[in-house]
Amino acid sequence: MVTDSVEGTRVEVSGMPDLSDPCFYADREYSWLQFNARVLEEALDERNPLLERVKFLSIFGSNLDEFFMVRVSGVQKRITEGIKEDCIDEVAQEQLRVIREELLRQLPINDSCWNEILEPALRENGIEVLNYFELSGEDREKLRDYFERNIFPLLTPLGFDSGHPFPHISNLSLNLAVLIDDPEYGERFARVKIPPMFSRLIVVPEGKQEKIISSFEELKTGRFVWLEQLIAANLDLLFPGQRILGAYPFRITRDADLGFDEDGDKDLLTAVKQRVGRNYFGPAVRLETDYTMPEKVSDILLKNLDLTRPLMFRSAAPLGLSSLMKLAQIDRPELKYEPFEQKKHPRMADRENKHSRIYYFRNGGKEEIFLGSADLMPRNLDNRVEVLFPVSQDYIPVMRDIILGIHLKDNVKARLLLPNGRTERIYPQPEEEELDSQVWMLENRGSWDIKTER
Template sequence: MPAVTPDLDKVARKRDLDQPGLYLNRELSWLEFNRRVLEEALDPGHPLLERVKFLSIFNSNLDEFFMIRVSGLRQQLELGTVEAPPDGMTPAEQLVAIRRTLEPMLETHWKCWREDLLPRLEAEDIHILRYSDLKRKQRKLLRRYFKREIFPTLTPLAFDPGHPFPHISNLSLNLAVVIRDPAFGERFARLKIPGFFPRLLRIPGEERADIFEGLPLSEVKANNFVWIEDVIANNLDRLFPGLEVVAAYPFRVTRDADIEIEEDEAADLLAAIEEGVGLRYFGKVVRLEVDCHMPAHVRDILVENLGLQPYQVYTVDGRVGMADVMELMSVERPDLKDPPFVPSVPPPLTTGENIFSVIRRRDILLYHPYDSFNPVLDFLHAAARDPNVLAIKQTLYRVGKNAPVVKALMKAREYGKQVAVLVELKARFDEENNIVWARALERAGVHVVYGLVGLKTHCKLLMVVRREPDGIVRYVHMSTGNYNTVTARIYTDMGLFTCDPDIGADVADLFNSLTGYSRQIDYRKLLVAPGNMREGILARIER
């Protein structure tokens, strides 16, 4: 009997593609992604410090989720947005679902830290100590360190009719200090813990504490750590002399950090981005994390003055700001970490032959992080020095604080090459780095553009224009990943070296569009958004 082939068009017509049940909510889907990060922290098959690292990443991911995704939903709620996404959930329903999904996940996270990771760290002679665990000489050493290093940087801010409620900066660690004044009774003060100190202070054992009386704690090699908020909380008498310090409760706020810039109205995009980055510290509060021991009346002071709803308050049965446990990765215990991975270099690039000759013969595909990123740097350095190279053009999105790629571009300019770079200033949370590099490139004589109004330039392209005996040849590197030597060792991405004439011509046309004026939509081989990419992808699906 012949097989029956369904009429796919009829099947599609019968199914109502507007049914919300067919779609996953974007925010809840992201939480499930972060759950998988948490599962890596729960996995006993990983080395211990790698599990701590994953716990940190779970927390830092959540910080960004609230700063961008949750803040966006809050804004929709305030604006009365009625148009629902394909999954049909309103902003209010999404916020409720986020909280409902997140609470058990956070409980699992705290249980992992308290009942699993902390005991295992202790068993490995890595001690995360409570202040009450410290011996006399250790406390004396920390008292001296507090007086000499921490105390001069602290600014307690009172809250009473003569002192307005202080601004609480985004993701800063704070203490809500309750004091008792003999004349006026109970008072409230906020104390910000400076972010330039380590969150986990390394201290010597009791038997060696005397040795470090005149030395900085940075010299300590022992794996004993104490939380900086505990050190400050137990030395508050120096900040409030003559008053009784009743208690101090850690808390932290997360603010809306999604910069909104009216690009069409900005006369100077770089200046507008700089201003927007500054405003990030003053966005609306979207989350308040408080210590579980904080009394209701103290929590109410924070909630009322920050203008929050109850569902925006998260009571923490542990430490707020647990992303900081990433500091434990500095512990010199290779046995508790993954062995270092050494990426490979494709064989054609290991012969010492001129890289342009190699690419001229064949395309080369790199698969990071398993393939090394060094060939990309070698390509750029070779282009900078090669007397036959006439021009270099590149897009930069996230290059990081230490950027060998940028330094190579500046070196190319010193060698007299024509260098043009698009630096995407709107790369979220990398705006400040990119502004610094854009200005450095400009000072070096590089032609710098800042991106397209209303769009983010995500494409990662590097083109080298070289004079050869048979004419001008365009060498291209294109990648799914950033030109960032750090993330190239972590993230999975693909990069392609080619001198295909059609791709080279397409990339040249695209750079002309990015740096100048062009309405080109059709390209020979590239699919470019917002021009022909969607149509091109759909056509390839249909074929």
Template structure:
């Protein structure tokens, strides 16, 4: 054992999977919060369900793979079987809590404002008549019943599809039979009733169930129950064994549909006989079966959340243009001074989109280099790159085709870019390219060839830029330009470059760089100089980084951690982490930026970038942090961190036992400051005193 950690307690790491579930629990708490606009509460219920789907498809699937391959412990030191049992127990608690939130709180509140989700037996004759016509026109042609008998094998159940398990009886010979009916994925989750009062919705499975006699004509429908399957959706492509990554990935995407089952959701009312049939044919274990009160797949509540009732939603946000860009000449503004932008409070369209759009049309621009990890379906970013290539500019695009659940979309974009004449590459073998980089090379009026760079924390995705909180730095600094050039060269060619000027790059040097910065804070603290660590990330699960932060706390360094999702560090443990505070902030915007602030004695160092503190980000991805050099921008980011960590700001606070306590009011009962509302009102955050 490393002697530097020999005296750290063995239980110092919490379990990562349970930590992720506790993050989703915080999402559920937003749905339960009656102070939040009603349709936003419905949206948080939908987000909770979508999050849980992905958790099972990836994290639970990973645990099952570890058990199958005989791995003895997880990264947090716990046995996979024990983790899986705890995950199953905790998930059941959360699912019941979600169902109660929907049935007892959100649905009744929706009814009070005229939005009703009604079941078939609650409809009147006119509504039944309307839905009979809707079924004939829009549902019946799409539905296929699949009988199960000696001539009809049990059909394949695709992941996340909604299905009906149906039993019928033949009146001629009293023979009892089983069938499966899949709810077509092209149908909305809830059918809106337009033949009666507005704002009434019926679950699509109720409409199909009411018409089962038409699907099984001449048979007696005995019972029907909704069910849903979640499958392992993690892809495995051996890049060393393939000559064509895209082709291999497409084949793997086809196999994703047939991944092993990891969860079977059924209605609570399902009979033991029907559940037995599903369990036997699907191969589901008892621990994989989840009985759910109320409708399955509440991710469909996003449809309800989109109802046009603005008074039931968060007030609209109109992003502003950063003051530094109001002069009109974007490239001149970036030449004059580096520009820090904060989305969605500051406009993505008039900054990042505009940067690339101008580069595409500007005759002085000779080349563009760009990384794409995720982007929207109608991406103006991609269209700008295509326009630039068609205009004869040199365009190099690194498309990460292994971005989870966006693989097919990215393959299509890559082919479209190639067809337009862009040079498309797929990154480095064995690594995902997750860094957010854009570089424009321009022949300026003074005759010099300059690099204009954008280094960000978020994807080049206009759709998510409206709801994801992210930071981006525009720079014409020669140091940043040379760094970004060097990094692109390593991505498109062959290079073992490790150290850069203002970038910290994974996997070559980011881990080492962060550990050195933490060690520097420890040394400064021992010398009596200012020592403070402030970090904002989505996840903190890397054991080596956590141990370094424990060491910093033991040395007396103040450590403030703002972690949106999973955190395996235990704060506030005497002798270990009493100098560490951990906060989490969730709200209308998804906190997505990564910020690293080190007091560095009297010379603060501030970094922003793409990397979370996870082994995959530090060791198996190409990530980039850029050092913010402008003193005013550094103060702005320090102020943001101080505001988030303030006891006067509403947040969740992590306890040593791994539970999170939500603080929304002070001791006098007055509401605490809402960080995101504050940033909406003050788009250019001033330094927080104290």
């Protein structure tokens, strides 16, 4: 193979690998799941403050919601289009299999992180997220009164039988699948939507307190109960005279990928208007259920949502843990990261703001470094105007040896990318000091500035 060297002369290069070989590349969806696994690892890391760990667990959940709405929906579309054209998309089917396999590894860790680690740790710190059955009779009476006055008027149970079509279930909504024993019609199925205007965690009033607190910023400690459990415990008011056989939480995710056609969609506003309604009610791409849900109930959901069983995931933890983010509002500074000094670090918005990219080219000894915020994805390379700018030759040694060098020495947050696409956390070697590159950059901000001669 003949190519140009950096000096501009023609040189002969042999043994060049075939860069079209898939073995040189990681699957994009699998790689993203590995990224989200690292978010989950932060929730498990005892070095992080407790409420920050709760936030990481919440972020893991909200990330996964978006992953299904956009990425899994894209894989599903390829499979569906292949079936319509009588052409099986084996790559898409394999992607879906790998996604499920990886999630079946990650989701039990998510469940145990909440059930066995974070929830007990919160209790020890006076923040008690309780199950309804743990409440006293007095607590239940107060909450029933709150339910009757505030929640009950907003509930509309929808039945499903030969005379009633299966109700539409909106994207990311939390619901109860209720089985009732009707004296006249026998066993029936109904769906109750959990009202999204209420906090997912309801504050249990203390002592003689009558009012239910809605602002968590006022709290340092408190007891909370899950909204869906409160509703399930008071279903007798919704179904008077009927025996409740069971109430099972479930949640669905729908396709929310707008999928604009770069050639056909000349008017972006018109394209958005055409798609927003369709995608809010787009096809379902995931069903999440409580682990107690009987198979006959999940079968009803799968059939009417037009989902296959590989897209159903059972959970031993409460569904939709992204709602845990509200707990971070509790006024407990000792359970959070220390706030940044905005005067010293005016451009550091928060600890999740890590979008800068450094592109370093050895370039045969004529080094070049470019900075930018965009990753090298088609949406950025083909569909947007993004900016990369070169670093001055005077700053290259600083950028290479200090900024890049510190990050490459990180043994707290850094991961090693393995050939199979997984990542492995890097730990300090014996007698090696811990180095968190992000903390180092904050504490030493500005220390690498150099003065250039003009």
